[in-house]
Amino acid sequence: MTETAVQAAIVIERTYRATPEELWALWTTKAGFESWWGPEGFRVEVHALEPREGGVLEYDMIADAPEAIAAMKEMGQPISHGTRGTYSEFRPHQRLKLVHTIDFVPNSPVYDSVIEVGFAPVADGHARMIVTLHPHLDPHWTKMSVEGFTSQLAKLDRRFGWTEQRS
Amino acid sequence: MHTDIFETLADPTRRRIVAALISGERPVGDIVRDAGVHQSGVSRHLRLLHEAGFVSVRPDGQRRLYALRPEPFRELEAWLALYRRLWEFRLDRFGVALEQAQRNPNPPPDNTDIKDPTP
Numbered sequence: 433m434t435e436t437a438v439q440a441a442i443v444i445e446r447t448y449r450a451t452p453e454e455l456w457a458l459w460t461t462k463a464g465f466e467s468w469w470g471p472e473g474f475r476v477e478v479h480a481l482e483p484r485e486g487g488v489l490e491y492d493m494i495a496d497a498p499e500a501i502a503a504m505k506e507m508g509q510p511i512s513h514g515t516r517g518t519y520s521e522f523r524p525h526q527r528l529k530l531v532h533t534i535d536f537v538p539n540s541p542v543y544d545s546v547i548e549v550g551f552a553p554v555a556d557g558h559a560r561m562i563v564t565l566h567p568h569l570d571p572h573w574t575k576m577s578v579e580g581f582t583s584q585l586a587k588l589d590r591r592f593g594w595t596e597q598r599s
Numbered sequence: 600m601h602t603d604i605f606e607t608l609a610d611p612t613r614r615r616i617v618a619a620l621i622s623g624e625r626p627v628g629d630i631v632r633d634a635g636v637h638q639s640g641v642s643r644h645l646r647l648l649h650e651a652g653f654v655s656v657r658p659d660g661q662r663r664l665y666a667l668r669p670e671p672f673r674e675l676e677a678w679l680a681l682y683r684r685l686w687e688f689r690l691d692r693f694g695v696a697l698e699q700a701q702r703n704p705n706p707p708p709d710n711t712d713i714k715d716p717t718p
Contacts, residue, residue, distance in 0.1 A: 433718065435690075442682060442686070444683065444686055444690060447695055450697055454701065455697065458697060458700070464696070464700065467638075467696035468693045468695070468696035468697075469689075471689065472688055484673065558626060561690075566687060
């Protein structure tokens, strides 16, 4: 973690009709992770996934949709980049902490991005997932995230008819 | 979105000064004491915070009183809201992937250790 990073936490909680085991699998198996990870317009190809504490997670993040490819090109970024993370905490079906090493942001020092996830069963065959994010308020990262995705979000807003942030 | 906001807050001393001003308008002496900032550096940091729109300053007799301004914090909030939405989208995808996995009677094996030597 760099000294210059500004850290803030965002907590997102969702309840699914599922068991904690099913949710857990989407974070800790190759097929599960590949089935959903990545921003809109991107897909991932997992090359290494060690499901244990301290285990590595290595994958390529690949711009997939035409808009994402165009956005990456516009920012002078390759459409695919290797990404590396570690499961720094791994308590099956309860809690994990995934630390990504962010070393692909131009003109920005390498830093860690931490995602914590808690899993808990609730009533009637549902399970709750609590995702805690620590966004890195680095100016370059911000520029990349915001410029890269704002137009895309606007498109999605229109597609789904959203006018306000959903709860 | 002014990236200046992030550059301004990237400095831990300035973050301590901002924290010291949360309770309201303060003279420099209070900021020095509460933020644990060295007197020699506080003027420079307050100037930078002022230039970036984080603090206002007004004279009060011999003193100058500093206070936080809401605008940059609203921008930060907007940025965080955007970040949150990006993640809401991701979790929408998570939900879709979950339903697909539940419909699939042959779940993928719980991989133990995949290593692809491809560079």
